[in-house]
Amino acid sequence: MFKSTVVLLIMSLLFFGIFSSPAFAQFPQDPNHTEKDLFNTIFNRLNDSISKGLVPHSVNNTSDSFFSPVLIEIDCSEVKEIEKVEIKVTTRLINWNKTEADRLGDRTAMAYFWNEPVVKIENKIKKLNFTNYLMIDSVNATKQEKDTLGQIINEALLYHEMLHGQLLIDAMKNGANWKAKICKCEFDLGPSDMEHTRIYDLESDYRRRLGTDRGYEIVEKKIITEADINGNFEEEIADIAELKGKTIITPTIYVPPGGNVEAANLEFPSGETGPIKIKGKLRDENKEGKVEAYIDPDNIGIFADITVKPYIEVMPTANPLLTVGVLGIAIVLFLRKEMR
Incomplete structure (x- = not known):
């Protein structure tokens, strides 16, 4: 591609x-x-x-x-x-x-x-x-x-x-x-x-206009997902039922310049329904990635624009009641010490 x-x-x-x-x-x-x-x-x-x-x-x-x-x-x-x-x-x-x-x-x-x-x-x-x-x-x-x-x-x-x-x-x-x-x-x-x-x-908008002009049905999706701690990601981009029973399917993956994505591939279900998934990995685990997937069965096309956010570790927040309680104990101990 x-x-x-x-x-x-x-x-x-x-x-x-x-x-x-x-x-x-x-x-x-x-x-x-x-x-x-x-x-x-x-x-x-x-x-x-x-x-x-x-x-x-x-x-x-x-x-x-x-x-x-x-x-x-x-x-x-x-x-x-x-x-x-x-x-x-x-x-x-x-x-x-x-x-x-x-x-x-x-x-x-x-x-x-x-x-x-x-x-x-x-x-x-x-x-x-x-x-x-x-x-x-x-x-x-x-x-x-x-x-x-x-x-x-x-x-x-x-x-x-x-x-x-x-x-x-x-x-x-x-x-x-x-x-x-x-x-x-x-x-x-x-x-x-x-x-x-x-x-x-602008390029994405132009593709959509071209498809419409040429009688080509294009389904565009913008997806935001998040990688895991190792930079790996997996996301559902469509259901195979959206392809309306077409059997000849040509999938293509496009990583734009600076896209920061490698080893990307599409996974299709075996039946007539089920999720089409994209899997891949961020080259730099600390930076955002971008990848596009094109699925072309004859005259129907799915364009998926996927943004992959880097993993962000969520730090546990302190329990406010516990914090106040600890602070209160500290104040009491301090006052007792001062009163001696």
């Missing part, structure tokens, strides 16, 4: 204080024919969905950046050193790079990179020219293209990655605080949502 990535900003230490994989940023390989064809197939479906108004948050600028630079101009007249910042953002499809994918996280299937810009200053105008990258693992993506749910997942994943570009572009265009920072040569990567505080929900 696919795993979507965090965004990386590859920049000069001297310029923005962030540095990562400069060789990869400077010398990416062109995509092969399979990657091009697959990207175009998923990209065209996404653009069709955009034209239908299905996306919960526009990614038009990121989409446009594959064909021509997106231009953003920022007034910096209140700053002495420069009067204006001009930003150009272009996105380029590149060949799948396994080294970068492994560095981003296991089972990464798509990635969007903010790269080091070409910087020029002319007549108090600072010009930043970004050429960003998107790469796709064609082996895994091709497998998903074989059925409706897989196509929905592919398209939602591409939407997810393009949001990493769009949300930062949104801040460049409309964020007053972001503009004030860039005028002072402070680059704020935060709006790209590396922690996925917005993107996960």
